[in-house]
């Protein structure tokens with residue numbers, strides 16, 4: 068349903084993505100894995116229209132989105148949970164979540180709000196807290212809730228586990244499974260190969276701004292290159 | 306110093322402070338939301354001054370009608386400035402300085418334009434409110450008291466808009482995280498234009514309130530712009546509430562400075578205070594509280 | 597490097613020197629020489645300002661304060677102390693440098709462009725008001741007149757006189773001053789010091805990681821820039837022999853200089869010279885439309901910001917201009 072086709076991205080004069088193509092099917096969970104600085108965030112921002120690619124196409128359900136403003140995405144069923152949550156820190160949790168439904172008519176937004184709180188009941192006690200004062204894990208919940216307010220069919224998530232405690236990682240992991248179970252496709256970034264590919268239908272490996280490998284989750288996990296470079300290193304370190 | 310004398314200094318400080326607060330909070334709102342420093346902000350005062358003079362004196366309209374129309378027009382001019390001179394620069398490299406340079410150019414252009422059109426005559430609008438409040442030894446024209454009260458009311462309305470309406474929420478969201486705001490579908494163009502309209506109206510209100518006390522002239526914006534900027538820095542760059550508080554503080558400092566130095570040193574004291582604060586607290590007196 | 601200096605900066609300077617050497621032998625009347633003298637002095641002013649504005653990348657808006665400080669302090673010492681202007685101009689330059697360090701210190705810690713712009717502008721306003729209020733010494737806006745010109749120089753049986761009214765001598769002095777300052781700055785900027793300046797401009801973080809002590813460098817740059825501007829103010833004072841606070845430190849001075857630098861090219865070494873020449877000549881040509889001068893300057897600034905952001909100097913380097921795109925909205929200001 069969402070396709071990035073041959074995307075190039077520049078920051079000023081420096082190119083950071085080369086010919087990146089990524090596809091997310093209906094209801095799929097897709098991982099983009101790569102080391103720090105490889106361009107994962109840029110891929111998601113290009114998909115969301117937050118960073119304009121210098122060439123290539125972004126297509127959602129056959130509709131060409133490239134060249135259209137970022138603000139049409141939420142209306143077309145796409146939303147993003149940015150790296151490090153990026154809540155509006157001095158606004159309440161309620162305001163943060165409601166703004167997630169900005170693109171929807173207000174009656175629908177209120178319905179989404181109830182739906183989101185049913186999915187993530189642990190937010191309820193904090194609705195009137197200032198978002199910036201919550202713990203990292205709580206903030207991630209709110210960020211996900213804000214992302215879900217647009218009733219996305221594709222949810223982009225930039226390093227959803229970053230900086231969370233192991234227990235919280237599990238929790239967010241479960242929530243992603245649940246959301247995916249509701250039929251929402253998820254495209255997420257992650258630096259940890261095991262975490263990325265074990266939970267996803269398909270995965271991409273990004274290195275220095277290029278897709279160097281792609282395949283199903285298992286294929287990626289079993290790939291000798293992934294095993295040697297990413298799983299090997301990981302296991303040796305941890 | 307007598308009690309009445311002291312009170313008079315306080316009231317005078319609050320009165321000029323309320324004008325600084327109106328102007329400074331507008332500049333802060335723009336900076337906080339768009340990271341733009343608008344050097345033509347002072348000319349919005351000047352334009353509003355001429356407009357209210359034109360409607361209320363030349364055409365002889367009721368002052369409230371004249372004020373209302375002035376605010377509408379000056380808001381529209383604020384939007385125009387943002388759309389035509391500022392928005393197109395934001396997508397270019399080194400835009401922050403370019404916006405400063407372009408708005409400085411616009412500012413002097415509007416000043417000399419006004420000078421050519423209206424001449425160097427200084428024109429005054431009659432008092433809106435007659436009478437003098439007498440409280441013991443204290444005598445204060447209602448016009449001056451009205452400045453303070455109306456300015457407070459206007460800033461309260463502005464705060465209500467910011468904190469209690471959907472428009473206010475999207476403005477604050479953009480100020481707090483422009484990219485995240487864009488990601489949820491908040492159109493930044495609408496937000497930017499809105500804050501320019503709001504701050505133009507704030508400046509216009511300041512000009513209208515001032516117009517009976519000072520004369521309307523092509524350069525009236527200059528010194529208020531500088532004061533507005535000082536207030537924005539003192540209040541912690543980009544903080545609406547900080548700017549309001551700093552505006553009143555600066556007004557009080559100026560008012561009391563007259564107690565121990567001749568009036569022509571008033572602005573020297575005000576700006577020296579700014580530089581002293583920058584030496585000690587670069588992030589302003591009330592840092593950390595943004596929109 | 598070539599972006600800032602062009603390919604052969606010293607050759608350009610030599611050509612400028614040659615051109616200036618020819619001028620006195622041309623059949624020019626005193627009026628034209630006067631215009632050229634003003635142009636030379638303002639070029640130094642503009643170059644000095646461009647040092648922080650463009651080459652160091654610190655967006656200061658108050659250098660007219662240093663011009664006024666240099667002008668007034670030199671004039672005051674010469675007038676009241678009876679000291680020769682040949683010595684007092686250095687007093688002016690040093691005072692301006694001291695003021696530069698004083699105002700530079702608080703803002704160099706701040707990386708925020710608005711702080712720098714506003715604080716320097718406020719400082720200029722303080723300076724203007726102080727000179728305006730110290731009426732016992734400066735006569736305020738009435739004007740400080742009777743400033744002595746530079747003492748005449750006698751070479752053999754020829755005596756060269758200076759000050760307004762002595763067009764040839766004044767022009768020669770301004771030309772020597774112009775060439776000496778630009779040569780000194782060019783030597784400074786193409787040395788290791790200059791490379792440091794450019795490193796700071798291009799990336800503060802990178803420069804810091806190279807172990808450059810940012811604050812010290814910025815302060816030094818500020819001091820040099822203020823000294824150059826102050827010196828130009830002092831030379832100006834002893835040339836025109838009358839000063840008013842508003843004509844030296846008022847907003848028109850800011851606009852005029854900003855227009856010169858922007859038209860010439862912010863951050864190009866020779867840019868401000870071209871801008872100063874163009875605008876000085878232009879405003880003389882349009883002298884009879886005196887009221888339109890500021891209108892025109894305002895318009896010129898806007899047009900150049902939109903159409904030729906790198907000034908005239910940038911037009912020739914068109915091929916160096918890359919895709920002119922930056923991050924909309926979020927990036928930049930602080």
Ligand SMILES: Nc1ncnc2c1ncn2[C@@H]1O[C@H](COP(=O)(O)OP(=O)(O)O)[C@@H](O)[C@H]1O
Nearest residue numbers: 078083101102103104105106107108109110923
């Ligand atoms: N706003 C920006 N300006 C300039 N370069 C950037 C910007 N954001 C990211 N980059 C560069 O783009 C590359 C990819 O960054 P990013 O997409 O954030 O990688 P990742 O998310 O995989 O860590 C990096 O080299 C980074 O330095």
Ligand SMILES: [Mg+2]
Nearest residue numbers: 107108109150
């Ligand atoms: Mg990233």
